[in-house]
Amino acid sequence: MSGFLESLLTPQNKMLLRKLRRNKNVLLGGVLVLIFIAIAILSPIISPYSPTSGNLSEALRPPSSNHPFGTDYLGRDILSRVIWGARISLVVAVGGIAISILSGAIIGGFAGYIGGAIDDLTMGVVNILLAFPDILLALFVAAVTGPGLENVILAIGVYNFPQFARIARGAVISVKTSDYVEAARASGETKSSIFFRYVLPNSMSPIVVHATLRTAASILTAAGLSFLGLGVQPPTPEWGAMISEALYYLDAAPYMWVFPGIFLVLTVLGFNLLGDGLNDVLNPRIKD
Amino acid sequence: MTYSIQESRTDEVLRISGLKIYYKGDLGLVKAVDGVSLSINRGSSLAIVGESGSGKTTLGHAIMRLLPYNAVIAGGEIIFNGRNVLSLSKEELRKLRGYRLTMVFQEPSAALNPVFKIGSFLKDVLKKGKGASMSESELKEEMISLLRKVRIPSPEEVLNKYPHELSGGMKQRVLIAAAIANGPDLMIADEPTSALDVSVQAQILKLLDELRAKMGLSLIFITHNLGVAAQVSDQIAVMYAGKIMELAPTSSIFETPKHPYTSMLLKTIPTIRRELKKEGLAAIPGSLPDLTSPPPGCRFHPRCPMAMEDCRKVDPEPIEVEKGHFVSCLLYRDKA
Amino acid sequence: MLLIPTLLGASIIIFLMIHFLPGDPAQILAGPDATLQDIQNMRIRLGLDKPLPVQYFLFMERLLTWNLGNSLVSGFPITSLIVPRFLNTLKLALLAISISLAIGIVLGIVAALKRNTTVDRIVMIFALLGVSMPVFLLAVLLIVIFSIKLHILPATVIGSTPSIRHLVLPSLTLGLIGAAPIARMTRSSMIEALSQEYIKTSEAFGFSIRKIILVYALRNALIPVVTVAGLNFGYLLAGAVITETVFAYPGLGRLIVDSIFARDYPVVQFGLMMIVALFAVVNTVVDVLYALINPRVRLE
Numbered sequence: 001m002s003g004f005l006e007s008l009l010t011p012q013n014k015m016l017l018r019k020l021r022r023n024k025n026v027l028l029g030g031v032l033v034l035i036f037i038a039i040a041i042l043s044p045i046i047s048p049y050s051p052t053s054g055n056l057s058e059a060l061r062p063p064s065s066n067h068p069f070g071t072d073y074l075g076r077d078i079l080s081r082v083i084w085g086a087r088i089s090l091v092v093a094v095g096g097i098a099i100s101i102l103s104g105a106i107i108g109g110f111a112g113y114i115g116g117a118i119d120d121l122t123m124g125v126v127n128i129l130l131a132f133p134d135i136l137l138a139l140f141v142a143a144v145t146g147p148g149l150e151n152v153i154l155a156i157g158v159y160n161f162p163q164f165a166r167i168a169r170g171a172v173i174s175v176k177t178s179d180y181v182e183a184a185r186a187s188g189e190t191k192s193s194i195f196f197r198y199v200l201p202n203s204m205s206p207i208v209v210h211a212t213l214r215t216a217a218s219i220l221t222a223a224g225l226s227f228l229g230l231g232v233q234p235p236t237p238e239w240g241a242m243i244s245e246a247l248y249y250l251d252a253a254p255y256m257w258v259f260p261g262i263f264l265v266l267t268v269l270g271f272n273l274l275g276d277g278l279n280d281v282l283n284p285r286i287k288d
Numbered sequence: 289m290t291y292s293i294q295e296s297r298t299d300e301v302l303r304i305s306g307l308k309i310y311y312k313g314d315l316g317l318v319k320a321v322d323g324v325s326l327s328i329n330r331g332s333s334l335a336i337v338g339e340s341g342s343g344k345t346t347l348g349h350a351i352m353r354l355l356p357y358n359a360v361i362a363g364g365e366i367i368f369n370g371r372n373v374l375s376l377s378k379e380e381l382r383k384l385r386g387y388r389l390t391m392v393f394q395e396p397s398a399a400l401n402p403v404f405k406i407g408s409f410l411k412d413v414l415k416k417g418k419g420a421s422m423s424e425s426e427l428k429e430e431m432i433s434l435l436r437k438v439r440i441p442s443p444e445e446v447l448n449k450y451p452h453e454l455s456g457g458m459k460q461r462v463l464i465a466a467a468i469a470n471g472p473d474l475m476i477a478d479e480p481t482s483a484l485d486v487s488v489q490a491q492i493l494k495l496l497d498e499l500r501a502k503m504g505l506s507l508i509f510i511t512h513n514l515g516v517a518a519q520v521s522d523q524i525a526v527m528y529a530g531k532i533m534e535l536a537p538t539s540s541i542f543e544t545p546k547h548p549y550t551s552m553l554l555k556t557i558p559t560i561r562r563e564l565k566k567e568g569l570a571a572i573p574g575s576l577p578d579l580t581s582p583p584p585g586c587r588f589h590p591r592c593p594m595a596m597e598d599c600r601k602v603d604p605e606p607i608e609v610e611k612g613h614f615v616s617c618l619l620y621r622d623k624a
Numbered sequence: 625m626l627l628i629p630t631l632l633g634a635s636i637i638i639f640l641m642i643h644f645l646p647g648d649p650a651q652i653l654a655g656p657d658a659t660l661q662d663i664q665n666m667r668i669r670l671g672l673d674k675p676l677p678v679q680y681f682l683f684m685e686r687l688l689t690w691n692l693g694n695s696l697v698s699g700f701p702i703t704s705l706i707v708p709r710f711l712n713t714l715k716l717a718l719l720a721i722s723i724s725l726a727i728g729i730v731l732g733i734v735a736a737l738k739r740n741t742t743v744d745r746i747v748m749i750f751a752l753l754g755v756s757m758p759v760f761l762l763a764v765l766l767i768v769i770f771s772i773k774l775h776i777l778p779a780t781v782i783g784s785t786p787s788i789r790h791l792v793l794p795s796l797t798l799g800l801i802g803a804a805p806i807a808r809m810t811r812s813s814m815i816e817a818l819s820q821e822y823i824k825t826s827e828a829f830g831f832s833i834r835k836i837i838l839v840y841a842l843r844n845a846l847i848p849v850v851t852v853a854g855l856n857f858g859y860l861l862a863g864a865v866i867t868e869t870v871f872a873y874p875g876l877g878r879l880i881v882d883s884i885f886a887r888d889y890p891v892v893q894f895g896l897m898m899i900v901a902l903f904a905v906v907n908t909v910v911d912v913l914y915a916l917i918n919p920r921v922r923l924e
Contacts, residue, residue, distance in 0.1 A: 124629070124633065125633070127626065127630060127633075128630055128633030128634055128637060129637075131630045131631075131633070131634050131900050131903060131904055132634070132896075132900060132903075133857075133858030133859060133861050133862040133899070133900075133903045134858060134859045134862035134863070135862040135863070135865065135866070136861070136862045136865065136896065136899060136900075139862075139865060139880075139881075139884075140638075140641070140896060142884075143641075143884040143892060144641055144644045144645060145644075145646065146646070216755075216756065220756075220758050223758055223760075224758060224759065224760065224866050227758075227760045227866065228865070228866060228869060228881055229885070230881070230884065240758070240760070243758075243760060243761060243764060244760070246764070247764070247870070250764060250767060250768055250772060251768070251772045254768070257761070257764055261758075261761045261764070261765075264758060264761065265753070265756055265757055265758070265761065268756040268757075268758075269752065269753065269756040272752060272755055272756050273752070352828055354824060354827055354828055381830070382830045382831075382832065383830065384830065385827070385828055385829060385830030386828065386829030386830035386831070387830060390828070390829070391828040393821065393824070393825060393828075395821060398820065398821035398822065399821050399822055399824070399825045400822060400825070401822040401825070401826070401840055401843075401844070402822070402844065402919065402920060403843045403844055403847075403917065403918065403919060404840075404843070405919075412829075412831065412835075413829050416829075416830060416831070450919040450920070452919070452920050463825070466829065
């Protein structure tokens with residue numbers, strides 16, 4: 001971080017930054033996540049071949065200097081597909097999480113802030129959505145909307161919505177009963193000004209931690225949908241879809257599933273490590 | 289340098305000599321107990337009194353060998369029934385605990401396992417001693433009679449209850465029942481009343497005193513409160529910063545305290561007379577020394593109103609000023 | 625206990641599914657060459673011609689009288705399709721959760737007892753990998769190792785009644801993935817339990833280390849593990865959708881996925897409803913279990 005940026009930080013934030021840097025999980029997870037994001041952003045530049053077209057005469061070639069990860073059953077370069085796959089995963093996860101954070105924080109946060117019947121109703125719906133175990137909610141949305149990138153993003157958004165709505169509501173309720181909000185209310189600030197000036201900013205830390213962990217889960221879920229054929233459609237390079245295509249070549253061409261598998265696991269691991277580490281630093285509880 | 293409460297040692301249950309227990313800390317060794325010697329006879333009771341941080345709890349836990357992982361036994365012996373507790377194997381120790389040697393803790397609510405019924409806990413305790421060969425119905429009878437001994441009303445119902453269904457005082461009675469279940473020789477009570485209401489405190493103290501007299505067990509009572517100590521003890525050992533400052537029969541401590549620290553502690557006990565005279569409670573100025581590098585000489589000298597030049601240099605040895613009344617203070621060195 | 629309202633809510637959402645569909649479901653189902661009359665017939669067959677509340681009422685009536693109608697694709701009664709598949713999934717899920725609990729609890733205890741040692745770190749790395757591992761990738765890995773390389777276990781099920789041998793790999797896949805969060809939870813709650821004052825009491829009463837760890841501490845440590853295991857069961861049911869597809873295991877999850885592709889919406893609706901109901905029942909059981917092992921919680 002440059003000196004200028006650092007000078008903008010409050011002493012409190014500086015301390016937080018130091019703690020974050022010292023946390024091994026944050027460090028390792030952060031590095032993995034940064035590599036993933038870099039690959040995703042730079043994929044048009046760094047991928048050696050087209051991810052979608054290949055030469056059938058070069059199908060199922062094991063890793064070589066021309067094709068470091070080999071080629072798939074259509075002769076496409078697996079390295080290029082893996083690189084572009086990072087971009088697809090990033091778009092789906094970020095898009096889906098953004099939808100769920102926005103809708104969850106606004107709806108859940110508002111329900112918690114207002115309380116009463118609106119709150120009960122919102123939480124009722126949230127609890128019903130939570131009755132669909134994990135990927136099934138995404139599967140449900142995908143089944144209704146049909147396959148395709150936008151629909152997967154929507155499915156991931158709906159899949160995460162109840163979690164964020166609940167967290168935002170809990171955070172808002174704990175903040176709104178705190179002393180400084182009481183003080184702001186006593187000094188005559190309006191409800192919406194209190195909400196945007198105090199409640200929302202102070203609810204951020206659990207949401208940040210959760211967003212990181214849910215990104216990990218979302219990448220897994222999106223890959224799962226594509227693996228089932230309900231997500232991103234061929235020939236789009238998607239890690240889950242690539243592993244699904246490899247099912248017929250498990251023995252003959254292990255490189256078809258090994259490389260997307262490694263990238264998928266390391267990316268999810270990175271977000272999980274980062275989320276765990278952020279949780280340790282931002283929400284310190286019992287230390288062992 | 290060993291304190292001897294009575295001349296004859298035949299009836300001695302416990303003898304501690306030169307005990308040193310240090311804690312490994314970030315800033316060095318914390319000398320929590322630093323050269324403590326004392327002994328206690330069968331059927332008698334000794335109160336160990338001191339401020340928090342004086343080492344009294346460490347001393348009590350050391351007798352049970354219940355020390356945290358960072359504790360180091362730096363020297364000394366703890367002879368219980370003729371054997372050194374510090375050199376027992378884990379298995380030998382396990383047989384001693386809960387059987388010949390028992391303990392009652394400060395927080396009855398935390399000390400009882402929340403997910404087990406009272407009956408299940410007492411049964412486990414009995415099974416390792418007295419109840420080893422009892423039938424289920426005999427065990428139940430024994431448990432009921434135990435709960436009667438500690439004056440728990442409707443004992444049969446209590447056996448079927450979980451700890452959170454009982455009051456703090458009742459929980460402490462259950463723990464005392466467990467501690468006396470197998471007829472121990474020595475019970476260590478670590479501030480057993482400080483977490484309880486004042487009215488309950490007095491009942492528990494009375495109960496402990498009764499049980500000691502009835503069962504002929506020896507009691508070590510650890511407390512920060514001299515007034516509480518007076519109600520249950522024959523002798524009092526006053527600890528300060530890891531050392532015993534004064535050890536004497538309870539009446540002598542109150543009537544003829546010798547050590548300046550003891551005198552100051554006495555002034556901190558609330559009494560009706562002081563309340564009426566609006567004297568207020570005396571507080572002891574200063575605070576406990578840093579036990580990683582305790583002051584040279586007498587450890588109390590920085591807070592002592594009577595400190596002399598020598599107190600900074602000479603660590604006072606215990607002196608028997610009267611029969612059974614020991615004091616570690618240079619004021620009395622010519623009486624040695 | 626929120627079992628009934630949750631199930632009612634879920635039934636409304638699942639019922640509305642067919643109305644969320646882009647375009648006219650009757651038209652989609654009738655096929656591209658359908659005449660207006662065909663589409664109208666399909667609409668009547670699906671009951672889409674009636675007002676919405678009436679449709680929901682009929683949907684619930686079919687569900688509650690267990691008269692689910694016929695599959696749009698195969699024409700078989702949906703009950704006869706769903707019930708054997710449901711039992712297969714239940715078998716798989718129960719086996720998998722048992723594997724998860726056995727492995728997760730043992731590893732969690734070991735990690736807690738060997739805290740901050742190499743053993744602890746290895747267990748925790750495996751747990752983290754387990755949390756980060758896609759179900760289908762682990763399935764592929766196990767197929768390659770046990771079916772393709774070692775030839776000791778079958779990779780796919782042929783027919784509709786899986787044998788024990790066919791259950792091994794799918795349940796191991798789900799069980800290993802599920803063991804990870806249980807190991808993490810057991811470790812942290814065990815560490816917490818071991819630091820409690822009542823453990824010191826047990827030591828002071830001379831109970832054996834074995835008894836202190838496996839009875840006095842573990843009973844407390846398992847309380848939060850029960851909650852995690854309940855959530856895990858849902859995760860496992862969801863994961864079964866993928867696992868069953870990979871192993872061609874004739875369970876409810878695979879039926880749902882196949883029916884989504886075949887646009888056999890009644891089967892999807894009732895299949896989803898069964899899984900949601902199973903998850904809700906398991907959650908209720910977990911709540912009861914939680915109260916049983918944690919005496920401080922009273923059942924209302």
